[in-house]
Amino acid sequence: MSDALVPPDGPIGAEPETPVCARHSDRPTRLRCTRCDRPACPDCLRDAAVGKQCVDCVNEGRRSVRSPRTLVGAEQSDGRVIITPVLIVLNVLAYVVTVFQSGSPFNNDRSDLFAATSMIPELTAQGEWWRVLTSGFMHFGLLHLALNMAVLYVVGTQMEPELGRLRFSAVYFLSLLGGSAAAFYFGTVCQQLAGASGAVFGVMGALLIVWKRKKRDISTIVVVVAINLVSNLFTNASLLGHLGGFLIGGLLTLAMVRAPQKNRNLYQLAAVVAAAVLIGGMLWLRATELDTAAETIAEIVRTCSSN
Structure with missing residues (x-):
C-alpha cells in the first residue's frame, strides 16, 4: 500500500x-x-x-417582455381570425335551415324560422325582443347572404386582428343591435327587417376609423360605404339599419382608439356600456311609444263602437 x-x-x-x-x-x-x-x-x-x-x-423572459399592442390595446396576433369565420358559418347555417323549411333558396323568408326571428317592429314592441338580435342572422335570399358574407370576410379579416377577438365581437354585435334599434326607433312598424348589414356596416365604420388613425388611404372605404348607402334609396334595404350600424361601429371604435393608455380597458368598457345603454334606451322608448299608440287606437275603436 x-x-x-x-x-x-x-x-x-x-x-x-x-x-x-x-x-x-x-x-x-x-x-x-x-x-x-x-x-x-x-x-x-x-x-x-x-x-x-x-x-x-x-x-420568464417572455413574461417580462411586454407583447406588442395594436391601436386599441389588443395583443398583436399572427393575423389568424376565428370570430369572423364563426359568424359566417352561423349566418350560412341559419340560411340553410330557412331554405330547407321553405323549399326555396330565394323565397326562404316564407320559412317558420324566418318568421319567428326576423325583425317585425310590432311584434318586437310586444315583447319578442330576441328579434332585435336574431334578425341579424336572417337573409332574404342567396344574393343577400352572399353579398353580406363576402364583405364581412374581407373587412372582418382586417379588423379582427386589429381589435382583438373580444373587442371585435363587441363592435360587431353592438353594430348589429344599433342597426336594429335605428330601424326600430326611426322606421315604420310595417317593414320586416333581416340581414347582417347593420353589423357589416359597423365593422366597415371601425375599419374607416382605424385606417384613418394609421394614416392609410381611406378613399376606397368611403366610396364603398357611400355607394352602398345611396343604393339603399333604390332598393328595399334598410337605410336606417345600415346607418345605425355604421355609426355605432365607428363611434365605438373611435372611443377605443382614443382611450388613454392608463386605464384603457376601463375607458373602453365604459364606451361599450354607453353604447349598450343608448341602444337599450332607443328600443324601450320606441316600444313605449308603440304601446301607447296601440292603446289609443283601441280606445278610439271602442268609443266609435259604443256610439
Missing part, C-alpha cells in the same frame, strides 16, 4: 460526478443554462442571443 498523499479533491485525473438536468433527474448532463447556470439537458435548452438558456429562463 502506498503512503503517498491523496489530493483533497480526489486522485489526479479522476472525473467528478456528472450533474443531472434540473428538470429531468434521470438525465446526466454537462450542459448549463447561460442565464441561471443550472444543469440542463439538450431538450431543455433553447438558443439565445448568447449561448443557450433553459426553458424556464426563456419563459
Whole structure:
C-alpha cells in the first residue's frame, strides 16, 4: 500500500460526478443554462442571443417582455381570425335551415324560422325582443347572404386582428343591435327587417376609423360605404339599419382608439356600456311609444263602437 498523499479533491485525473438536468433527474448532463447556470439537458435548452438558456429562463423572459399592442390595446396576433369565420358559418347555417323549411333558396323568408326571428317592429314592441338580435342572422335570399358574407370576410379579416377577438365581437354585435334599434326607433312598424348589414356596416365604420388613425388611404372605404348607402334609396334595404350600424361601429371604435393608455380597458368598457345603454334606451322608448299608440287606437275603436 502506498503512503503517498491523496489530493483533497480526489486522485489526479479522476472525473467528478456528472450533474443531472434540473428538470429531468434521470438525465446526466454537462450542459448549463447561460442565464441561471443550472444543469440542463439538450431538450431543455433553447438558443439565445448568447449561448443557450433553459426553458424556464426563456419563459420568464417572455413574461417580462411586454407583447406588442395594436391601436386599441389588443395583443398583436399572427393575423389568424376565428370570430369572423364563426359568424359566417352561423349566418350560412341559419340560411340553410330557412331554405330547407321553405323549399326555396330565394323565397326562404316564407320559412317558420324566418318568421319567428326576423325583425317585425310590432311584434318586437310586444315583447319578442330576441328579434332585435336574431334578425341579424336572417337573409332574404342567396344574393343577400352572399353579398353580406363576402364583405364581412374581407373587412372582418382586417379588423379582427386589429381589435382583438373580444373587442371585435363587441363592435360587431353592438353594430348589429344599433342597426336594429335605428330601424326600430326611426322606421315604420310595417317593414320586416333581416340581414347582417347593420353589423357589416359597423365593422366597415371601425375599419374607416382605424385606417384613418394609421394614416392609410381611406378613399376606397368611403366610396364603398357611400355607394352602398345611396343604393339603399333604390332598393328595399334598410337605410336606417345600415346607418345605425355604421355609426355605432365607428363611434365605438373611435372611443377605443382614443382611450388613454392608463386605464384603457376601463375607458373602453365604459364606451361599450354607453353604447349598450343608448341602444337599450332607443328600443324601450320606441316600444313605449308603440304601446301607447296601440292603446289609443283601441280606445278610439271602442268609443266609435259604443256610439
